[in-house]
Amino acid sequence: MANLDKNRMNAFIEHLFNNPNIKNEPILIGETLIINFVTKNLNTLKELLRTPQFFPDAEFDEILQFMLTTLRDKVINKILPFLTEYIDKNIDFSVINKISTKNEDAAIIKNKLIEFVTQIIKHKDVRYHFNGIINIFKYGALARYLSDIFDRREFIYNELVKVQKLNLPVEDFINYLKILLLIKNVVYIKIPIEANGKNFKLNWIDMSKVPQYKNKFFTIIMSVLRKELGELIPEDILRMAVKSNYREEETELNEASARLLYILTHRFQDYKHYEKIDRGAETPDKSWFNIAKKNASYYGFEKRMLEELYKIAADNNW
Amino acid sequence: MKKFKFPDNFWENFILVSIFLVVIQTFLDDYSHYALWSVKARNILLITGFFFDLTFTIEFIVRSILAIRKKEFKLYFLYRRGWVDFLASIPLLLLNSGPSLYFLIRGYHSAGKATIGVLNVLKIVKAIRITRILRLIRIMKIFGKIHNAESKMAQRHTATIATTGVFTIVIILIIFSFFRLNLITNLYNEKREHYTKLITNIENINMDMDVPLRLLTFKLLSNDKNILKMYYINFLIFSNISEDKFQKYYAFDDYIIVKENEFKLYVDVTEINKEIASVNLENFFIIIFLVIAYMIFYTKHFVQTISDIVYIMYRGFTEDNYNLQIKIKKEYKEDEIYKLAEVYNDKWLPLKLKLKEEEKKKKESKLSIDDLLNFKV
Numbered sequence: 001m002a003n004l005d006k007n008r009m010n011a012f013i014e015h016l017f018n019n020p021n022i023k024n025e026p027i028l029i030g031e032t033l034i035i036n037f038v039t040k041n042l043n044t045l046k047e048l049l050r051t052p053q054f055f056p057d058a059e060f061d062e063i064l065q066f067m068l069t070t071l072r073d074k075v076i077n078k079i080l081p082f083l084t085e086y087i088d089k090n091i092d093f094s095v096i097n098k099i100s101t102k103n104e105d106a107a108i109i110k111n112k113l114i115e116f117v118t119q120i121i122k123h124k125d126v127r128y129h130f131n132g133i134i135n136i137f138k139y140g141a142l143a144r145y146l147s148d149i150f151d152r153r154e155f156i157y158n159e160l161v162k163v164q165k166l167n168l169p170v171e172d173f174i175n176y177l178k179i180l181l182l183i184k185n186v187v188y189i190k191i192p193i194e195a196n197g198k199n200f201k202l203n204w205i206d207m208s209k210v211p212q213y214k215n216k217f218f219t220i221i222m223s224v225l226r227k228e229l230g231e232l233i234p235e236d237i238l239r240m241a242v243k244s245n246y247r248e249e250e251t252e253l254n255e256a257s258a259r260l261l262y263i264l265t266h267r268f269q270d271y272k273h274y275e276k277i278d279r280g281a282e283t284p285d286k287s288w289f290n291i292a293k294k295n296a297s298y299y300g301f302e303k304r305m306l307e308e309l310y311k312i313a314a315d316n317n318w
Numbered sequence: 319m320k321k322f323k324f325p326d327n328f329w330e331n332f333i334l335v336s337i338f339l340v341v342i343q344t345f346l347d348d349y350s351h352y353a354l355w356s357v358k359a360r361n362i363l364l365i366t367g368f369f370f371d372l373t374f375t376i377e378f379i380v381r382s383i384l385a386i387r388k389k390e391f392k393l394y395f396l397y398r399r400g401w402v403d404f405l406a407s408i409p410l411l412l413l414n415s416g417p418s419l420y421f422l423i424r425g426y427h428s429a430g431k432a433t434i435g436v437l438n439v440l441k442i443v444k445a446i447r448i449t450r451i452l453r454l455i456r457i458m459k460i461f462g463k464i465h466n467a468e469s470k471m472a473q474r475h476t477a478t479i480a481t482t483g484v485f486t487i488v489i490i491l492i493i494f495s496f497f498r499l500n501l502i503t504n505l506y507n508e509k510r511e512h513y514t515k516l517i518t519n520i521e522n523i524n525m526d527m528d529v530p531l532r533l534l535t536f537k538l539l540s541n542d543k544n545i546l547k548m549y550y551i552n553f554l555i556f557s558n559i560s561e562d563k564f565q566k567y568y569a570f571d572d573y574i575i576v577k578e579n580e581f582k583l584y585v586d587v588t589e590i591n592k593e594i595a596s597v598n599l600e601n602f603f604i605i606i607f608l609v610i611a612y613m614i615f616y617t618k619h620f621v622q623t624i625s626d627i628v629y630i631m632y633r634g635f636t637e638d639n640y641n642l643q644i645k646i647k648k649e650y651k652e653d654e655i656y657k658l659a660e661v662y663n664d665k666w667l668p669l670k671l672k673l674k675e676e677e678k679k680k681k682e683s684k685l686s687i688d689d690l691l692n693f694k695v
């Protein structure tokens with residue numbers, strides 16, 4: 001990459017982010033839009049990026065590699081400080097000791113999870129799906145909804161506490177769900193899967209095209225997690241985190257936390273924060289949950305959970 | 319040297335300020351007659367009124383010329399309330415403030431009997447000054463901002479209904495003003511006849527009883543406060559008002575002169591003028607409050623039940639990330655617009671999100687190659 005000017009590449013990436021169609025998007029969404037654009041226009045870019053206006057002295061593969069690395073670094077540098085600070089200051093990892101026989105130092109678990117997030121976030125699909133999680137953290141969604149769920153003691157509370165048999169105070173439950181969120185995106189790492197004597201690198205997105213490998217994928221991803229975090233975090237938590245990517249019908253009865261996080265991460269993935277809501281419009285969360293009720297079977301949401309979340313949003317003007 | 323240029327909206331703001339002022343002027347014009355302000359103050363108001371009408375006439379002509387040049391005169395006149403601009407300018411200048419100023423400059427008493435008739439007509443025609451209030455509709459966009467009703471549709475609909483209401487009242491007032499013309503003329507004539515008869519009677523008594531005429535007249539009439547001054551063969555018999563006060567507060571139309579034989583009486587008619595002014599003020603406030611009520615209540619109603627809903631749907635149809643539902647008001651849920659909103663909420667938005675999800679799967683991007691071509695380091 002000797003012939004590539006880093007400043008020029010930074011300026012080029014900045015130029016792409018400043019495009020009016022991307023400018024107002026969160027950085028993680030912007031990154032995906034840029035990557036999609038590059039993927040779809042490889043042939044045209046091959047010629048264009050080697051013109052004097054761009055990088056005339058380098059090979060296209062080299063340019064492409066440099067571009068994707070620069071893009072990735074820019075995005076990671078932007079989101080990782082937020083995530084590490086959030087994990088450091090806003091999650092109490094001692095909850096793990098309350099729900100398992102393990103008795104690990106919370107600080108060690110915290111550092112391990114910061115390291116884990118730092119590693120998995122290098123994968124682009126993992127990063128993209130962190131947008132919802134960052135929004136949940138940023139806008140305090142778990143604290144808001146969980147407090148209300150625990151006050152109401154209706155369907156979701158019953159599912160979480162009685163059916164899932166996780167009798168925790170609300171603060172601990174919030175920490176528990178936050179830990180699940182930090183782990184859940186591991187499914188977006190591409191892992192090698194052997195099929196028909198061939199090795200494929202697949203992630204959760206690919207599973208929709210080859211659902212027959214879902215079980216195999218689950219087994220492999222769990223073994224990866226066990227290896228990475230198994231010493232500190234109980235298997236139940238790891239499994240629940242992975243299952244929070246599954247549709248309602250693919251979860252077990254006692255996996256209510258997974259079903260709740262599946263809804264919330266979908267809600268906050270494309271979250272748009274409105275400073276001011278147009279007069280005559282419903283509030284953003286109320287709108288989203290109401291629409292989600294109509295699309296519940298398409299997305300695989302638990303309808304009764306949506307109904308309760310809708311009521312909570314309506315009552316609180318969220 | 320840098321050439322001075324008015325800001326683009328200078329004239330627009332000038333006209334808007336003029337509209338506010340002309341409404342105040344219209345009120346003060348009648349109020350000054352009601353409260354019997356000094357002649358000087360009333361003349362100033364008359365001259366001000368003339369300049370306002372002149373300004374609006376020039377504005378209407380300029381707007382018309384510009385519209386004709388753009389071949390949009392019909393659009394301007396019929397659909398952009400050019401007809402309101404017309405009604406509140408040229409007819410007022412030609413039928414009200416123009417002739418009034420003309421007589422003020424020329425001098426009323428030198429004008430002759432025909433002129434007196436014209437002046438009486440002018441008093442009645444004053445009713446059409448109320449059309450000036452129609453101009454308030456022009457300032458709706460300011461009201462729109464106050465009321466959060468920037469919607470052009472809301473402004474146009476409120477303007478249409480306000481114009482219809484005001485215009486209907488104005489037409490009725492103009493029609494009735496012709497009847498009032500007769501009524502008011504009769505009031506003046508009755509007063510004139512009353513004092514003519516009184517003088518005739520005094521003369522008869524004088525002949526029968528041989529009492530000195532001037533003494534008799536003084537004894538019988540000097541307590542009548544309606545008589546401002548009385549002359550006999552150009553000699554002042556008595557005056558109920560000082561000359562200074564008379565000059566200051568009594569304009570040509572505040573008194574009538576009754577001449578009978580050698581007598582000349584100045585009879586106060588300000589009570590009649592007060593009555594006319596009070597009717598005019600009443601009409602003024604009816605129309606002002608009607609317009610304001612439309613602006614406040616109807617605009618709010620229209621915005622909340624029509625234009626807000628259309629605006630939210632428009633955003634939902636055109637903006638990728640705008641997915642807020644419309645609040646359906648229970649009391650209006652049978653309205654067509656709310657039925658449409660229900661379809662938007664329950665059909666379109668869920669479909670839109672599904673389509674977006676499918677697009678995500680196709681890994682569509684909002685960037686194009688053209689976006690790269692303008693890259694410069």
